[in-house]
Amino acid sequence: MIRDAKPDDAEAIAEIYNDAVRNTTAIWNDIEIDAQNRRDWIADRQAAGYPVLVWEQDGEAVGYASFGPFRPHDGYHLSVEHSVYVHRDHRSGGKGAQMMEALIIRARETGFHVMIAAIDAANTGSVRLHERLGFDHVGMMPQVGKKFGRWLDLALLQLVLDDRSQP
Template sequence: MHLRDATPADAGQIAEIYNHAVVNTTAIWNDVQVDAANRVAWMQTRQGDGFPVIVAEVDGQVAGYASYGPWRAFDGYRATVEHSVYVHPGRHGGGIGRTLMEALIARARADGKHVMVAGIEAGNAASIHLHEKLGFQTVAQMPQVGQKFERWLDLTFLQLVLDDRPAP
């Protein structure tokens, strides 16, 4: 496995992974699939704002991707980021998600971020467990704040404090 920053050439494979999650899971609370052009625009915005988009490449294919961006759009939250990690459905359970998470955490620390937030559908025990193994702690449960597949979804928020600064 090789980790690297994503390029526009990865957009089609990133869109495939994203779309699989849209159609088949509650990992993404969107109903609309995207195309490669959408993912290129997303990457350009993310990277243009100074945030990483990382891909895990296996045998020349994108096996997963990860990114973080602003948690909330107010100046006071500038040291807090929210992340996303998605793995190709044929590659689950192989450590790709964990490797991408570890890279994101390292990047956030290097970028001087203070807290990383994860918003995870409460029934996604595997993702919650992975985050807990990496030191994230559950800080909130929000029942019925989302919907997909004609049912209400509960949201679990976890966070990882990235440094021990007593003040910003």
């Protein structure tokens, strides 16, 4: 079941986040966070009108997804960047895709024009998922990040959410 996150989900979300920090290049960060950090993050996102969704299974959040501002400048206010993470023990079965679809619906309902994905270019599974959901490749930024002692390339993909010719 996909639902809006609650403060009680913060511990599970922190665990998912920290596993991604420790073991993947999905998050280009080396610093782990605690449940209070995620409680504050959930509250801040929701107060700003951005969704934080969780995939609940057996009463536990096993995945989460959100979108927020792409960049802080006024000219980008109709564009959002998203994130989707699933607990390592629950990564099969299409949870990530279904949470992405829920985010896309929310972005359209809220009136956003473009959703942006910034993905480690070596993460072919995530790139393929975005392609299946209609995202187009719009850029590649070689060696802009580092983790685990190596350079990382950033693939940029975007989905145009509506057919407006003018903002």
